[in-house]
Amino acid sequence: MTPAARIASAIEILDRVLAGHPAEQSLLRWSRASRFAGSGDRAAVRDLVFEALRRRNSLAALGGGCDGRRLMIGMLRDGDTDPDTVFTGMGHAPAALSDAERHQGVDSPPVIDLPEWILPFWRESLGEEADRIAALMGQRAPVWLRVNGRKSSVEQALAALADDGVEAKADDRLEGALQVTSGERRIARSGAYLEGLVELQDLSPQMACAALPLKSGDRVLDYCAGGGGKALALACRQGGLKIDAHDADPGRMQDIPARAARAGVSIRLTDRVAGKYQLVVADVPCSGSGTWRRSPDAKWRLDEKNLDNLTATQSQILDSCSKFVAPAGHLAYMTCSLLDEENDRQIAAFLSRNDRFSLISRQLWTPVTASDGFFLALLQRNP
Numbered sequence: 040m041t042p043a044a045r046i047a048s049a050i051e052i053l054d055r056v057l058a059g060h061p062a063e064q065s066l067l068r069w070s071r072a073s074r075f076a077g078s079g080d081r082a083a084v085r086d087l088v089f090e091a092l093r094r095r096n097s098l099a100a101l102g103g104g105c106d107g108r109r110l111m112i113g114m115l116r117d118g119d120t121d122p123d124t125v126f127t128g129m130g131h132a133p134a135a136l137s138d139a140e141r142h143q144g145v146d147s148p149p150v151i152d153l154p155e156w157i158l159p160f161w162r163e164s165l166g167e168e169a170d171r172i173a174a175l176m177g178q179r180a181p182v183w184l185r186v187n188g189r190k191s192s193v194e195q196a197l198a199a200l201a202d203d204g205v206e207a208k209a210d211d212r213l214e215g216a217l218q219v220t221s222g223e224r225r226i227a228r229s230g231a232y233l234e235g236l237v238e239l240q241d242l243s244p245q246m247a248c249a250a251l252p253l254k255s256g257d258r259v260l261d262y263c264a265g266g267g268g269k270a271l272a273l274a275c276r277q278g279g280l281k282i283d284a285h286d287a288d289p290g291r292m293q294d295i296p297a298r299a300a301r302a303g304v305s306i307r308l309t310d311r312v313a314g315k316y317q318l319v320v321a322d323v324p325c326s327g328s329g330t331w332r333r334s335p336d337a338k339w340r341l342d343e344k345n346l347d348n349l350t351a352t353q354s355q356i357l358d359s360c361s362k363f364v365a366p367a368g369h370l371a372y373m374t375c376s377l378l379d380e381e382n383d384r385q386i387a388a389f390l391s392r393n394d395r396f397s398l399i400s401r402q403l404w405t406p407v408t409a410s411d412g413f414f415l416a417l418l419q420r421n422p
């Protein structure tokens with residue numbers, strides 16, 4: 040496909056996403072209908088769509104409106120390319136610009152790439168860093184790997200990745216965290232990944248998992264286990280744990296057995312939680328506002344009602360899973376959100392209705408201090 044034909048495809052997909060369809064599903068639908076597109080074309084079109092969604096407001100301002108066509112016009116202007124050179128109407132290129140399109144948006148002032156309604160929440164949560172973090176959320180997210188210390192040293196993992204064309208570098212902030220610098224699309228087929236030497240996990244949740252108290256013999260409950268990212272990180276960090284994974288939707292845990300086998304660890308899936316645990320992890324459903332670089336369409340789909348529903352679910356989960364914490368045991372509440380409503384406020388409300396727990400520590404990682412936005416509150420049940 041020519042660069043102009045890729046832009047024409049991105050326009051078609053963006054119009055579908057802007058009409059309310061999820062981005063991944065819209066990309067898949069386009070891929071299936073576009074057998075002529077090679078893997079390079081698919082990756083390039085995906086990048087265009089995601090970039091446009093991450094910076095939807097800025098590009099709409101530069102392009103003169105918020106539809107696929109004008110977002111792409113805005114993106115070309117942002118990259119100092121004259122849209123007339125791409126919107127030619129020739130071959131598979133998008134139709135030529137109208138006079139109105141040629142003039143709209145050209146001198147637009149900078150805007151913030153967040154939905155208007157969320158700005159007060161965002162600013163209150165992030166204070167002086169709010170605008171900087173919003174701008175970072177408009178950029179592409181780096182890919183991070185976690186070295187599985189049960190199977191590999193950092194040096195062995197780096198060498199094995201390099202053998203398969205994946206370059207990565209270690210990071211001072213956390214031993215075993217690798218930032219991928221090139222070849223990210225080769226990871227899933229690399230020997231290092233298939234043999235469980237490394238697992239995909241962002242730096243911020245890796246840092247949160249590294250901060251949890253663990254000792255051999257502990258019973259650990261991952262109460263909202265989903266695909267098992269946190270349970271796996273804990274099992275790889277400390278031997279001798281008895282880890283149970285639970286989820287309200289057990290189907291979401293279907294990948295855990297294969298991931299655990301690859302990592303060489305044992306995680307038991309359970310739909311009936313019983314007894315007490317030294318550590319309960321509640322990685323609750325949330326707005327995902329800390330990961331909007333990776334799933335930028337979610338940023339525009341969230342509304343105040345969804346946020347209210349999420350905070351209600353989070354407080355119910357805290358109440359339910361806290362019952363499984365052993366005396367003197369810990370409860371780790373996690374979100375991949377940057378919003379106070381889902382983080383400190385949720386914890387303050389839990390502590391106000393539950394005097395058996397005390398707050399030991401809390402931390403919010405952001406793209407300024409780590410990578411994705413991620414929150415951890417570590418609570419301890421009184422002995």
Ligand SMILES: C[S@@+](CC[C@H](N)C(=O)[O-])C[C@H]1O[C@@H](n2cnc3c(N)ncnc32)[C@H](O)[C@@H]1O
Nearest residue numbers: 263264265266267268269286287288322323324
């Ligand atoms: C943020 S995701 C978990 C991600 C996962 N821990 C990981 O690292 O891959 C939240 C999970 O909570 C589950 N969930 C939602 N409501 C729940 C509830 N009331 N009790 C337990 N799990 C729930 C969802 O099905 C979803 O899989």
